[in-house]
Amino acid sequence: MGEVMAVKERISEFTQTYRKPLILYAISFVLIYAALHVQFEAWGQLNFLVWSQLGLNIAVGVLAFMGAFLPFVFFKRFWPYIVLIGAIIYTAMVIYPMAGYTMAVVTGILAGVLGAAYAMYKLWPAIEGLMPTTFGSSRWAKKADLEAKDLLSSEGIKLGSWNDPKDDYATHKLAYSGPRHLLTVAPTRAGKGVSAIIPNLLTYPGSALVIDPKGENALITAKARKAMGQEVMIVDPWGITDKALDMPKARFNPMDWLVEGDPDLSENAMLLADALVMPNERGDPYWDNEARALIYGLLMHLATEQEEVGNRNLGRLREILTLPPRDRNNPRETNEDDFDEVLANMVSNVHNKQVQSAAHRIKQKADKERSGVFSTAQSHTHFLESPRIIDALSKTDFSFDAMKNGHLTIYLILPADRLNTFGRWLRLMIQQAITQTARNITTQPKYPVLFLLDEMPALGHLKMVEQAYGLMAGFGMQLWGITQDLSQLKRIYGDGWETFVSNSGVLQYFGSRDQMTAEYFSKLCGVTTVWNVSTAISTVFGGNNSNSETKAQGQRSLAFADELMTLRSDQQILLVENAYPIKGIKTPWFNDPALKAKGVNLHEEK
Numbered sequence: 001m002g003e004v005m006a007v008k009e010r011i012s013e014f015t016q017t018y019r020k021p022l023i024l025y026a027i028s029f030v031l032i033y034a035a036l037h038v039q040f041e042a043w044g045q046l047n048f049l050v051w052s053q054l055g056l057n058i059a060v061g062v063l064a065f066m067g068a069f070l071p072f073v074f075f076k077r078f079w080p081y082i083v084l085i086g087a088i089i090y091t092a093m094v095i096y097p098m099a100g101y102t103m104a105v106v107t108g109i110l111a112g113v114l115g116a117a118y119a120m121y122k123l124w125p126a127i128e129g130l131m132p133t134t135f136g137s138s139r140w141a142k143k144a145d146l147e148a149k150d151l152l153s154s155e156g157i158k159l160g161s162w163n164d165p166k167d168d169y170a171t172h173k174l175a176y177s178g179p180r181h182l183l184t185v186a187p188t189r190a191g192k193g194v195s196a197i198i199p200n201l202l203t204y205p206g207s208a209l210v211i212d213p214k215g216e217n218a219l220i221t222a223k224a225r226k227a228m229g230q231e232v233m234i235v236d237p238w239g240i241t242d243k244a245l246d247m248p249k250a251r252f253n254p255m256d257w258l259v260e261g262d263p264d265l266s267e268n269a270m271l272l273a274d275a276l277v278m279p280n281e282r283g284d285p286y287w288d289n290e291a292r293a294l295i296y297g298l299l300m301h302l303a304t305e306q307e308e309v310g311n312r313n314l315g316r317l318r319e320i321l322t323l324p325p326r327d328r329n330n331p332r333e334t335n336e337d338d339f340d341e342v343l344a345n346m347v348s349n350v351h352n353k354q355v356q357s358a359a360h361r362i363k364q365k366a367d368k369e370r371s372g373v374f375s376t377a378q379s380h381t382h383f384l385e386s387p388r389i390i391d392a393l394s395k396t397d398f399s400f401d402a403m404k405n406g407h408l409t410i411y412l413i414l415p416a417d418r419l420n421t422f423g424r425w426l427r428l429m430i431q432q433a434i435t436q437t438a439r440n441i442t443t444q445p446k447y448p449v450l451f452l453l454d455e456m457p458a459l460g461h462l463k464m465v466e467q468a469y470g471l472m473a474g475f476g477m478q479l480w481g482i483t484q485d486l487s488q489l490k491r492i493y494g495d496g497w498e499t500f501v502s503n504s505g506v507l508q509y510f511g512s513r514d515q516m517t518a519e520y521f522s523k524l525c526g527v528t529t530v531w532n533v534s535t536a537i538s539t540v541f542g543g544n545n546s547n548s549e550t551k552a553q554g555q556r557s558l559a560f561a562d563e564l565m566t567l568r569s570d571q572q573i574l575l576v577e578n579a580y581p582i583k584g585i586k587t588p589w590f591n592d593p594a595l596k597a598k599g600v601n602l603h604e605e606k
Contacts, residue, residue, distance in 0.1 A: 135555035138526030141580040146172070149579045153177055157450075157480070158199045159508065159574055160587045174584060179448070180473045180505025180577060182480040185517060190510040191569070192482055193217065195586035197452055201225060202589060202598045206447025207403040209410045209433055211426060211454045213419060215240035216602065218411040220589075222247060224598040225409045233398045235429070236413040237388040250397040250410075254428050255312045257436075258303035266354050268435075269299040271464070275431040276424055277380045278460040281494065291376035295321075297346065297358020304352050305345065314393050318384035321377055383422050392425070400436040404443040404476055419458040431464045438468070438475045448478040456481040457488040466496060469503045485514035507575040510586070511567040518561040521573060525558040525581045 143164050146152050151159075156177030163169040176182070186192035193216060201208065201221035205228065212218050218234055218241050226232045226247075233250040234241055242249070257268050273296040277288050298317055302308045308316065323339040346359035362370060383389060402408045412429055414422055430453070437449050459465060468479055481500060483489055489497040501507065501524075509521050532554040558581060564573065574582040589595040 133529050134553050135529040136527030136558075138528045138558045139580055140558070141582045142166070143172070145580050146174070146582070149576060150177060151175065151576065151579070151582075157182060157478075157506070158196075158203060158587075159506065159584065160195060160572055161585045162582060163585060171585070173587070174574070174582070176506050176576065178505045178577065179478070181469055181478060181500075181503060182506040182508065183500050183504040184480065184482045184508040184510065185485060185512055185521075186482060186508075186510035187484050187512050187514075191586050191588065192454070192510060194588040194590065195510075195572075196508065197454065197482075198589045198599060199587065199592070199595055200450070200452075201409075202595050204447070204450055206406050206445060206450060207408045208450040208452060209403065209430075210412065210452040211430075211456075212411045212413045213416040213455050213458075215411075215413045215415075217452075217454075218413060219244050219602060220599045222409075222411065223600060227598075230407055230409045231398075231402075233408065233410045234413065235392060235411065237386075237392040237425075238413070238415055238418070240413055240415065241411075249392075251392050251395050252398065252429065253313055253393055253396045254432055255299070255302065255314060256396045257432060258299060258312070260304050265303065266300065269296050269303065269354075271431055271435055272299055272428065274463065275427040278424055278427065281461065281492070287372055287376040288380075290373040291380055293358065294362055294373055294377050295381070297355060297361070298342075300352060300355045300358065301342070301346050301349070304349065304355060307345075313390075314381075314384055315390045318381050321374065321381055380424070383424050386422065389422060389425055393428075400433045401440055403433070403437055403449045404440050404445050406445045406447060416455070419455060423458045423460060427459050427462055430459060431462060434464050434468050434472075434477070434479075437477050438472050441475070444476050448476055451477060451479045453479060453481045456483050457492050461492050466493060466499055470499050473503065473505075485512045485517040486520055487514050487516050490516075505577045509564065509573040509575075511565065511571070513565055515561065515565075518564045521564055521575075522557050522559055522561045524575055525573070527555050528558050530554050530556050 141162075143152075143166065146162065151174050152172050153175050154173070156175035159174040159176055161171050161173050163171055184192060184196055186196075193214075197210070197217055198220055201210065201217060202224050207230070208225075210217055215236065218236075222232050222234065222241075222245055232247060234245065234247055235250050235252060236242070239249070241247075254272055258265055258272070262268070273292045276295055277292040279285065279288055295317070298320055302312050302316060320339065320342055323342065325339055343359050343363060346355050347363075349355045362373065365373065384393075398408065398410065403410070410433075412426060414426060419426075430451070434451065453459070453465070456465070465479070465481075468475075468477070469481075472479075486497070486501075489500055493499070507521075507524065512518055530553070532552050534550045534552075559573070567573070570586050572584045572586050574584045576582065589599055590601060
């Protein structure tokens with residue numbers, strides 16, 4: 001009984017909502033019937049004059065009905081079609097005396113067909129709405145869905161475009177203006193730079209921090225960002241952009257964040273130590289934890305020891321960690337350049353209990369255990385042997401706090417072939433940038449600070465990024481992580497990898513040959529109900545065939561994994577919060593005249 005009532009309610013809603021197209025459809029049917037009736041009777045050698053006059057009378061009556069009644073019932077968008085039908089009917093009345101009944105009849109049929117076609121066009125959304133949803137209700141988003149979610153607005157993060165199949169595949173640009181984070185899954189050479197990153201750097205009016213593995217993002221967009229009124233800082237240890245950009249290289253010393261007397265000094269030192277130690281998910285966490293504690297103690301020592309005022313940088317940290325121990329065979333011979341002397345200074349620091357505690361913690365360990373802790377700490381700081389990295393960390397030219405003022409763009413350029421070796425440098429920068437931005441709760445920028453984290457898995461398991469995705473939407477920042485596939489996230493973040501998916505307002509999929517990724521997105525797209533039709537052919541006595549057709553509802557994925565793995569090179573799938581899946585189009589920046597005028601086309605210049 002409940003199902004019957006539900007069907008009745010849907011039919012009632014259908015007739016109430018679409019009564020106007022239904023009326024037009026009925027009128028069209030009358031026109032066609034009258035015209036055909038006249039034609040058939042004329043063919044039958046009956047009195048053509050009677051029937052043709054009847055048809056024209058009906059046409060005149062319909063026209064009078066349209067002119068007197070429909071303007072009050074139909075919306076303005078119906079008027080062009082009403083006028084068209086009326087013009088055809090008038091034409092039929094004029095043509096009849098001149099060209100005879102055949103032309104008049106043909107014109108009447110044409111009027112009816114046009115009216116019926118338009119009525120069906122208006123009715124089709126309702127017919128689709130009556131499609132069964134027994135086994136699933138997912139479907140591809142339509143224009144009305146995109147408008148309802150404000151995705152056709154010009155404001156926000158650019159997401160490519162969408163072609164409307166109901167409007168001759170007219171192109172509409174897509175943008176997301178919500179507060180939640182974004183996640184893009186794009187394998188190498190899938191167009192994430194030209195279709196996602198660069199279009200937004202050329203248009204986004206707020207501050208941005210960009211991980212730029214190739215330096216191309218800076219080369220193409222830095223001048224445009226500067227022209228938009230942004231202060232542009234390019235941190236480029238390897239000088240990839242030096243020749244092409246007339247902009248000085250910027251440097252940043254994370255230890256300038258550690259200020260003696262700051263209530264957050266200890267917590268800030270812990271965060272820096274955490275960024276330096278990239279966890280080994282498969283090894284014993286003890287050694288990483290102890291190495292982190294040792295590095296924390298040394299950072300606190302450098303920040304508070306007066307004799308280290310001119311040496312407060314990570315180069316000095318590496319130097320201390322590689323100092324030799326005191327010669328046990330000559331205990332009376334002291335050397336201020338051995339680590340035991342540093343420990344002695346730390347123990348004597350009566351003004352800072354954390355420094356003393358860290359020194360005691362290492363002194364209490366047996367030689368073998370102590371050696372293991374030092375080896376681990378040295379391994380995690382080995383990247384600091386690079387003179388280029390040491391130079392990039394030697395002084396501070398900008399403050400991450402300034403990003404919330406809305407006028408600072410920072411490019412962190414690290415060549416792709418050095419990501420594994422020097423990923424800790426990126427960890428340091430991202431950890432501190434997110435922390436300082438999140439803590440500055442008094443300043444709420446008009447546009448969130450955009451963190452474009454290309455090759456995000458290269459950062460390793462960074463707790464601050466994971467927490468930011470889960471807790472920091474609306475803190476005046478918006479994270480946009482980019483990964484080659486979901487398997488990378490799962491390998492690095494373990495069971496917590498789905499935090500990035502569940503807390504993203506937009507999931508952008510550029511195709512992937514990774515089976516796990518394709519199957520996961522297939523499930524996210526949902527399932528839909530379809531009609532399965534089967535035909536049976538049987539031969540009965542006498543050799544005659546009998547056909548029977550059976551229709552039954554069934555279920556299928558809106559997009560199977562193999563379909564997602566074989567997307568066209570210009571296609572993308574967008575999953576926006578609380579919206580139907582979107583089958584979108586990638587839009588390279590150089591195919592948009594407005595963006596092409598802003599960016600620097602590297603290939604054309606060559």
